[in-house]
Amino acid sequence: MGMGKRIIAVVGGLLLLASLTAGCTRETGGGGAARTVLKVGWSSEPDTLNPITTWSSEGQEVLQLIYDKLMQYDTSLKAEPGLAKTWEYSPDGLDITYNLQSGVTWHDGEPFTSADVKFTIDMIKEQNFGEYAQWLVDMTSVEAPDDSTVVLKFSKPQAFNPGLAIPILPEHIWTGMDKLAIRKFANDTPIGTGPFKFGEWSRGETVTLERNPDWSGTQPAVQRIVFVLYGNEDVMAQALRAGDVDILTEVPPTIFDGLTDVENVKAVSLPSFSFHHIGFNVSASPDSRGNPLLLDPVVRQALNYAIDRNQLVELALAGYGQPGSVLVPPALGTWQLQIPADQQMNANPDAAKQLLDGAGYKDTNSDGVLESPDGEPLEFRLIAIESTTVDVRAAELFRDAAAVVGIKLDLQTMDENTLGNTVYNTTDPDWDIFVWGWDSGVADPDYMLGIVLCSQIDGNNDVFYCDKEYDALYAEQATTIDEAARKSIVDEMQQMFYDSGTYIVMWYQDKLQAYRTDTWQGWAEIPGGMVYNFTRDNYLQITSAA
Amino acid sequence: MFRASYLARKGAQLALTLFAVITFNFLLFRVLPGDPIRLIARAGHLSADEMEQLRATFGLDRPLVVQYGYYLRSLFHGDFGFSITYRRPVADILAERMVNTAILLGAATVLIVFLGVGVGVIAAARRGSKLDSSSVVTALLFWSLPTFWMGMLLVFLLGVWLHAFPISGITTPGAVYTSTLDRWSDIASHIVLPTITLALVDIGQFVLITRSSLIDVLTEDFILTAKAKGLSRRAVIWKHGVRNALLPVITASALYISLVVGGAIQVETVFSWPGMGRLVYDAVLRRDYPILESCFLIFAVAVILANLASDLMYQVLDPRVREA
Numbered sequence: 001m002g003m004g005k006r007i008i009a010v011v012g013g014l015l016l017l018a019s020l021t022a023g024c025t026r027e028t029g030g031g032g033a034a035r036t037v038l039k040v041g042w043s044s045e046p047d048t049l050n051p052i053t054t055w056s057s058e059g060q061e062v063l064q065l066i067y068d069k070l071m072q073y074d075t076s077l078k079a080e081p082g083l084a085k086t087w088e089y090s091p092d093g094l095d096i097t098y099n100l101q102s103g104v105t106w107h108d109g110e111p112f113t114s115a116d117v118k119f120t121i122d123m124i125k126e127q128n129f130g131e132y133a134q135w136l137v138d139m140t141s142v143e144a145p146d147d148s149t150v151v152l153k154f155s156k157p158q159a160f161n162p163g164l165a166i167p168i169l170p171e172h173i174w175t176g177m178d179k180l181a182i183r184k185f186a187n188d189t190p191i192g193t194g195p196f197k198f199g200e201w202s203r204g205e206t207v208t209l210e211r212n213p214d215w216s217g218t219q220p221a222v223q224r225i226v227f228v229l230y231g232n233e234d235v236m237a238q239a240l241r242a243g244d245v246d247i248l249t250e251v252p253p254t255i256f257d258g259l260t261d262v263e264n265v266k267a268v269s270l271p272s273f274s275f276h277h278i279g280f281n282v283s284a285s286p287d288s289r290g291n292p293l294l295l296d297p298v299v300r301q302a303l304n305y306a307i308d309r310n311q312l313v314e315l316a317l318a319g320y321g322q323p324g325s326v327l328v329p330p331a332l333g334t335w336q337l338q339i340p341a342d343q344q345m346n347a348n349p350d351a352a353k354q355l356l357d358g359a360g361y362k363d364t365n366s367d368g369v370l371e372s373p374d375g376e377p378l379e380f381r382l383i384a385i386e387s388t389t390v391d392v393r394a395a396e397l398f399r400d401a402a403a404v405v406g407i408k409l410d411l412q413t414m415d416e417n418t419l420g421n422t423v424y425n426t427t428d429p430d431w432d433i434f435v436w437g438w439d440s441g442v443a444d445p446d447y448m449l450g451i452v453l454c455s456q457i458d459g460n461n462d463v464f465y466c467d468k469e470y471d472a473l474y475a476e477q478a479t480t481i482d483e484a485a486r487k488s489i490v491d492e493m494q495q496m497f498y499d500s501g502t503y504i505v506m507w508y509q510d511k512l513q514a515y516r517t518d519t520w521q522g523w524a525e526i527p528g529g530m531v532y533n534f535t536r537d538n539y540l541q542i543t544s545a546a
Numbered sequence: 547m548f549r550a551s552y553l554a555r556k557g558a559q560l561a562l563t564l565f566a567v568i569t570f571n572f573l574l575f576r577v578l579p580g581d582p583i584r585l586i587a588r589a590g591h592l593s594a595d596e597m598e599q600l601r602a603t604f605g606l607d608r609p610l611v612v613q614y615g616y617y618l619r620s621l622f623h624g625d626f627g628f629s630i631t632y633r634r635p636v637a638d639i640l641a642e643r644m645v646n647t648a649i650l651l652g653a654a655t656v657l658i659v660f661l662g663v664g665v666g667v668i669a670a671a672r673r674g675s676k677l678d679s680s681s682v683v684t685a686l687l688f689w690s691l692p693t694f695w696m697g698m699l700l701v702f703l704l705g706v707w708l709h710a711f712p713i714s715g716i717t718t719p720g721a722v723y724t725s726t727l728d729r730w731s732d733i734a735s736h737i738v739l740p741t742i743t744l745a746l747v748d749i750g751q752f753v754l755i756t757r758s759s760l761i762d763v764l765t766e767d768f769i770l771t772a773k774a775k776g777l778s779r780r781a782v783i784w785k786h787g788v789r790n791a792l793l794p795v796i797t798a799s800a801l802y803i804s805l806v807v808g809g810a811i812q813v814e815t816v817f818s819w820p821g822m823g824r825l826v827y828d829a830v831l832r833r834d835y836p837i838l839e840s841c842f843l844i845f846a847v848a849v850i851l852a853n854l855a856s857d858l859m860y861q862v863l864d865p866r867v868r869e870a
Binding site: 183239242422 | 578579580581582584585586587588592594595596597599600603628631632633634639642643646698701702705706709713714715717719720814815816817818820821825831832833
């Protein structure tokens, strides 16, 4: 009897003790005169700190602060000097000469020279490291005539300057490793030339970076950045409310609404470089097990007309996005082709029915589903990723819209890995239609345009679209330096692909982020987000709000 | 105490079970549709070439039998493999996560067993009273509530509203510690909420097992004798009753520890606790075979060892059960 009371007393005592210690404020360098620590909350952590092998956005986010590139993106997503003070193209446009900053040192004290740049570029080209090697495809050689000059020579002019994409690695650390060794290299203490040094990575918890006092640029006000991992987005939002973190990299739409009217918190919705789309299996291979009726452009165009993208944004995305059309997202500014609303294949079920009727698709057995002239019903399989709730919702709306024009869609959801493997089965793809999305790899239309090339079948091409003319235009725009001339080619490509109806770009979703207004100030709200973007300048420009 | 032949037999059974588990685990994950490289390629914007090479690096292009052979061989050498997602030795990843899971589960198990047994004893001693029925109902109620929901409730009640405890992680991010004690008290304050969540949800089993076992024992003749001898109520219940009623509780504890080694994934998700549960969940989604194989091997070993331990302990505690 007394035992019970004793147990309760002991447990209660422990709880009391724990709560007392919890109440103690812990010294975190956040308060005081001027703030020095920036805390960023995210719901996923980097996979590795090896810039060559990382594939996570989190890894990229941390590494872009540790490593410099030859050129960086500024807050208007234009090129600004990085490790290269200036750069110029030769008169024939085939060579790019970079004049490097002087007096730059690596985080371990070793001096930085052009040899490091030559080493990095040679390594990537030789070892053909996927993400970066694609920008060096036309490179013939890289030379370092002296310690502060690097010359990249190409066989064709390059519209996209690779200096914007490639992080420069220290030769004295990376030398001597073959491809396998690099792939397995954990790079646990990354050494770069960037504004922040690596502090520590407490796996499953935090990544800490410390300001680099010897950085070649202006010293940022932030002295330490701590990236905090949350297993749960509700708790993450709570942490922002409580002031445990200063900014969140991504806020799901359901939580975003709750943050819009919280004191001292600003929730921001910005255009992103991403879209979600519906893709059709247009593989012409005889082994393809996709429905051959999708090879008829009329069917695809009819489905384009059947759906109302504005409605998708309202219902599936809760309004946080723009209705989709072409491959290039509006965040890329003038690069996006503006197709007038009345010329878009959108929200016009009557036009869809007319198209199908005119091509000979009739409902011969009155079951509500059209049949082809050969008697094949217009019935297709539709797959979506079950954990991406916006896609599942959009798939349901699409299915309903297709039914109105006489096309039956059978929806099945699956996990991302299974969907990826189903779609990218290049031998005998066994699917018809999917719902998925893309994020651009660089702040340039080249990336999105390059997804649907013939050469990308077995690579990024998720619909097996293959048009030689399109490929030829792609090669041309990649080597056209004059912006106006390049733009007209890029426009032509967008129109061509749009007309084929192979993608239904449903929406360009907004990047939803939130930050505290009472801790750090000076956040530039730019397309792509304040953080988690191609530019790192926000980290360098913010100042303490205290 | 135990015959050599008995131990040898048990050992052989253990080895055979382990082997079966290893093989089954190996096949289980590779049968799942999907492969780890495809998603890495899309997210990391890799080329087809690069993907083929990645596949080769991890031996995924070889026939299944060959992969199995390599897996057995490295396991024999104590090599748990190389994670495809994190590009680190799996052993390192597991070591970090296991410590975190162990801390959480250690605290939770101690709380659950002591509190559960305590409440169960009280309920049995006062069988039929309001205290008894309310304890049982409360325990059942908590047992039926979803762990995730329970966790979120505690987050908002104790973490946000009362601001009494931190709601995520194992330490305060960016904290600067003045001493080891300071660090341990930080961890202690972070353990509270997840431990309470686990305790509330899992305590039901121990309450009910203890209660029914003790009720059974209290009806035995020797209890009557003890009472007749004039022993105090406390002595009767604790010295004679509980000691004999604990056997099922020991089995339940051993099983509980072994099952929860898997990491209380829901609690880890709610409280952002960097443990095994979350690791396994992410690994399944990403088809990270090396991590999955190693984790499930560890879980299997834990369950097998726990069973063995409870078997042996039972024999030590209850002479009637010893092998003749």
